[in-house]
Amino acid sequence: MRRSCPVLSSLLLLAVSGAGCSTDGTDPVDSDPPSEDDGPAFGPDLDCGPEVLPANTGGLLRRFPYLQDATRDGMTIAWGTPETSGAVLHWGPDVDLGRTIRSSEPIVITDLNPTMALHHARVTGLEPGTAYCYAIEVDGEIRASGLQFRTAPRHPDTTVKVVVMGDYGNGSDAQAELRDVVLKMASEQRIDLWLTTGDNAYGDGRHDEFQRKVFEVYQRLWHRIPVFTTPGNHDWGSVAADKDDITPYVQNFFLPEHGNVQDHPESYYSLDFGPIHWTGLDSHFEIGDSTTTGSPITRLTEAPDDDMIDWATADVAEVGDRWRIAGWHHPAYSGQLDRAPELHVVLELLPWAEATGVDLILNGPNHLYERFSHLEGGVKKTEGGQTWIVTGGGGAGPYEIGPHDHRDAGESVNHFLWLEVSRCTIEGKAIAGDERVIDTFTMTRCAE
Numbered sequence: 001m002r003r004s005c006p007v008l009s010s011l012l013l014l015a016v017s018g019a020g021c022s023t024d025g026t027d028p029v030d031s032d033p034p035s036e037d038d039g040p041a042f043g044p045d046l047d048c049g050p051e052v053l054p055a056n057t058g059g060l061l062r063r064f065p066y067l068q069d070a071t072r073d074g075m076t077i078a079w080g081t082p083e084t085s086g087a088v089l090h091w092g093p094d095v096d097l098g099r100t101i102r103s104s105e106p107i108v109i110t111d112l113n114p115t116m117a118l119h120h121a122r123v124t125g126l127e128p129g130t131a132y133c134y135a136i137e138v139d140g141e142i143r144a145s146g147l148q149f150r151t152a153p154r155h156p157d158t159t160v161k162v163v164v165m166g167d168y169g170n171g172s173d174a175q176a177e178l179r180d181v182v183l184k185m186a187s188e189q190r191i192d193l194w195l196t197t198g199d200n201a202y203g204d205g206r207h208d209e210f211q212r213k214v215f216e217v218y219q220r221l222w223h224r225i226p227v228f229t230t231p232g233n234h235d236w237g238s239v240a241a242d243k244d245d246i247t248p249y250v251q252n253f254f255l256p257e258h259g260n261v262q263d264h265p266e267s268y269y270s271l272d273f274g275p276i277h278w279t280g281l282d283s284h285f286e287i288g289d290s291t292t293t294g295s296p297i298t299r300l301t302e303a304p305d306d307d308m309i310d311w312a313t314a315d316v317a318e319v320g321d322r323w324r325i326a327g328w329h330h331p332a333y334s335g336q337l338d339r340a341p342e343l344h345v346v347l348e349l350l351p352w353a354e355a356t357g358v359d360l361i362l363n364g365p366n367h368l369y370e371r372f373s374h375l376e377g378g379v380k381k382t383e384g385g386q387t388w389i390v391t392g393g394g395g396a397g398p399y400e401i402g403p404h405d406h407r408d409a410g411e412s413v414n415h416f417l418w419l420e421v422s423r424c425t426i427e428g429k430a431i432a433g434d435e436r437v438i439d440t441f442t443m444t445r446c447a448e
Helices: 010-015 173-188 207-215 247-252 308-317 343-356
Strands: 063-068 075-082 087-092 099-102 107-109 116-123 131-138 141-150 160-165 193-196 269-273 276-280 323-327 360-363 369-376 386-391 409-411 415-421 425-432 437-444
Touching (some): 063 141, 099 116, 193 276, 207 247, 276 308, 308 343, 369 437, 409 437
Parallel strands (some): 160 193, 276 323
Antiparallel strands (some): 063 075, 075 116, 107 116, 160 415, 369 386, 369 409
């Protein structure tokens, strides 16, 4: 049974310290495996035939397919075509496929030149932890084939391999170098899940930036690895854009719609994936022009069930026997010299994570790597507690790193985070573009 604690006082939070109370994110759990009735872990790969994709995105397949909203019984596949093209998803349990789904009404993106129609199709009624073959038809011809996706495993008695990137979509050589490291890893082993900690597209989160700096960069990875993102300030726009607009972000990613923000319910959500319960939140601070607009963190109220924190509290309470992993853009802890932790994060998201017993918290937006382990109420312990990681080095230029009393590891370097999550352990390592491992850590939670 996890312990909960009251929200820390504002004074203690502003100091990010204090006695606090225990929210040990690694309380022991029963290490006995679940019943066989819970279903399989991951089934075998399929022979879907040779992988065939266009040489580039200039023809009828304007955006290569990418996997979204992976669940135990479903998968969303999205892809882009010219505006006037018809689109069909072919899929099945083997190379013969045999089943088709016409795409939903496409999102017509006129901000791209030429205009692109963004299609998506949702496949349901699938078996957990199971591979399926798929292909994309455009205007009556197969344009991509030999592709494969795999549903989420049903129970936590398996190992899930995860890539985590933040502050990455800037089109830099560093971004491409890290991408190539992941491509090499994907050729050697299965990668099950891709998570982001925000600032997915620089500089203003425009459609053309998502196309050139995100989807074209990862097009030979995301057609086989489901991607779950969180928004950052650049995804909301920036000063240069002279506005805050999350529309391109929510149009390009087909995420679970758990938020009660009427025009962008995908801005926060959760998912179960084997031993992981992931809660993705939106930490961007932007006040809207009415009570129903603006970013979720600005619309918190005293009512018990009407905002992002209320939803996240209820969501994490129903996790069961899974690791609680949460992610959002702005960190509560960092030694980056020019950026103190955002006040709204310190006052709202940090106490939420402590009170609900989240095990691992992943953040950007600082372009560096930092790990803070064994924290309870802002106090450094020798064991137990929570682990907070700043992983904002996915491509954007590294920031200078300064001292921090609670930090266990840190380096100003472009990198991504690699996690291998099983029922009892999280094995993590941060990997630089030259394949150098800059940090390793282990979290455990099962009783011996």
